[in-house]
Amino acid sequence: MTRGRRYDQQVKEEAVSLVINNGKSIAAVSRELEIPKSTVGKWIEDYKANGTAAFIGSGNLRENQQEVRDLQKKMRDLEEENKILKKAMRIFTNDQK
Numbered sequence: 001m002t003r004g005r006r007y008d009q010q011v012k013e014e015a016v017s018l019v020i021n022n023g024k025s026i027a028a029v030s031r032e033l034e035i036p037k038s039t040v041g042k043w044i045e046d047y048k049a050n051g052t053a054a055f056i057g058s059g060n061l062r063e064n065q066q067e068v069r070d071l072q073k074k075m076r077d078l079e080e081e082n083k084i085l086k087k088a089m090r091i092f093t094n095d096q097k
Contacts (some may be wrong), residue, residue: 007035009055015040016047 011033018029019040026044030037046054053063 012055
Protein backbone atom coordinates (compact mmCIF):
# COMPACT_ATOMS: atom_id res chain seq x y z
CA MET A 1 0.00 0.00 0.00
CA THR A 2 1.40 3.38 -0.95
CA ARG A 3 1.12 6.45 1.20
CA GLY A 4 -0.49 9.51 -0.28
CA ARG A 5 1.09 12.90 -0.69
CA ARG A 6 1.44 15.13 2.30
CA TYR A 7 0.09 18.64 2.13
CA ASP A 8 1.16 21.48 4.37
CA GLN A 9 -1.21 23.51 6.48
CA GLN A 10 -1.29 26.39 4.00
CA VAL A 11 -2.51 24.20 1.13
CA LYS A 12 -5.21 22.67 3.31
CA GLU A 13 -6.42 26.07 4.51
CA GLU A 14 -6.46 27.39 0.94
CA ALA A 15 -8.53 24.46 -0.30
CA VAL A 16 -11.02 24.76 2.54
CA SER A 17 -11.26 28.52 2.07
CA LEU A 18 -11.99 28.13 -1.64
CA VAL A 19 -14.90 25.82 -0.87
CA ILE A 20 -16.32 27.53 2.21
CA ASN A 21 -15.61 31.21 1.59
CA ASN A 22 -15.62 31.38 -2.21
CA GLY A 23 -18.41 28.88 -2.78
CA LYS A 24 -16.47 26.71 -5.20
CA SER A 25 -17.38 23.05 -5.45
CA ILE A 26 -15.12 20.39 -3.99
CA ALA A 27 -14.66 18.96 -7.48
CA ALA A 28 -13.55 22.35 -8.88
CA VAL A 29 -11.07 22.91 -6.05
CA SER A 30 -9.82 19.35 -6.46
CA ARG A 31 -9.12 19.88 -10.15
CA GLU A 32 -7.61 23.33 -9.61
CA LEU A 33 -5.19 22.20 -6.89
CA GLU A 34 -4.70 18.67 -8.27
CA ILE A 35 -5.76 17.08 -5.00
CA PRO A 36 -8.16 14.10 -4.78
CA LYS A 37 -11.78 15.05 -4.07
CA SER A 38 -11.93 12.71 -1.09
CA THR A 39 -8.95 14.49 0.47
CA VAL A 40 -10.47 17.93 0.05
CA GLY A 41 -13.77 16.63 1.43
CA LYS A 42 -12.03 15.21 4.49
CA TRP A 43 -10.27 18.54 5.11
CA ILE A 44 -13.61 20.33 4.99
CA GLU A 45 -15.13 17.86 7.47
CA ASP A 46 -12.12 18.30 9.77
CA TYR A 47 -12.39 22.07 9.51
CA LYS A 48 -16.10 22.05 10.32
CA ALA A 49 -15.51 19.76 13.32
CA ASN A 50 -12.37 21.41 14.71
CA GLY A 51 -12.17 24.90 13.23
CA THR A 52 -8.70 26.38 12.99
CA ALA A 53 -7.26 23.51 15.05
CA ALA A 54 -8.08 21.06 12.25
CA PHE A 55 -4.68 21.45 10.58
CA ILE A 56 -2.20 21.51 13.42
CA GLY A 57 0.88 20.39 11.53
CA SER A 58 3.05 17.40 10.95
CA GLY A 59 3.69 15.21 13.97
CA ASN A 60 1.50 17.27 16.26
CA LEU A 61 -1.71 16.08 17.82
CA ARG A 62 -4.89 17.78 18.91
CA GLU A 63 -4.98 18.49 22.62
CA ASN A 64 -7.29 15.59 23.49
CA GLN A 65 -5.27 13.16 21.35
CA GLN A 66 -2.05 14.27 23.04
CA GLU A 67 -3.65 13.79 26.47
CA VAL A 68 -4.71 10.25 25.56
CA ARG A 69 -1.21 9.45 24.30
CA ASP A 70 0.35 10.85 27.50
CA LEU A 71 -2.00 8.81 29.68
CA GLN A 72 -1.25 5.64 27.72
CA LYS A 73 2.48 6.21 28.18
CA LYS A 74 2.02 6.81 31.89
CA MET A 75 -0.01 3.59 32.16
CA ARG A 76 2.72 1.59 30.37
CA ASP A 77 5.35 3.07 32.69
CA LEU A 78 3.32 2.19 35.78
CA GLU A 79 2.70 -1.35 34.52
CA GLU A 80 6.45 -1.77 34.01
CA GLU A 81 7.13 -0.47 37.52
CA ASN A 82 4.58 -2.96 38.91
CA LYS A 83 6.33 -5.85 37.14
CA ILE A 84 9.66 -4.79 38.61
CA LEU A 85 8.22 -4.48 42.11
CA LYS A 86 6.55 -7.89 41.87
CA LYS A 87 9.85 -9.47 40.83
CA ALA A 88 11.65 -7.74 43.69
CA MET A 89 9.02 -8.96 46.18
CA ARG A 90 9.47 -12.56 44.97
CA ILE A 91 13.25 -12.29 45.30
CA PHE A 92 13.09 -10.83 48.82
CA THR A 93 10.45 -13.30 50.07
CA ASN A 94 12.47 -16.25 48.71
CA ASP A 95 15.65 -14.98 50.39
CA GLN A 96 13.94 -14.89 53.80
CA LYS A 97 13.01 -18.60 53.73
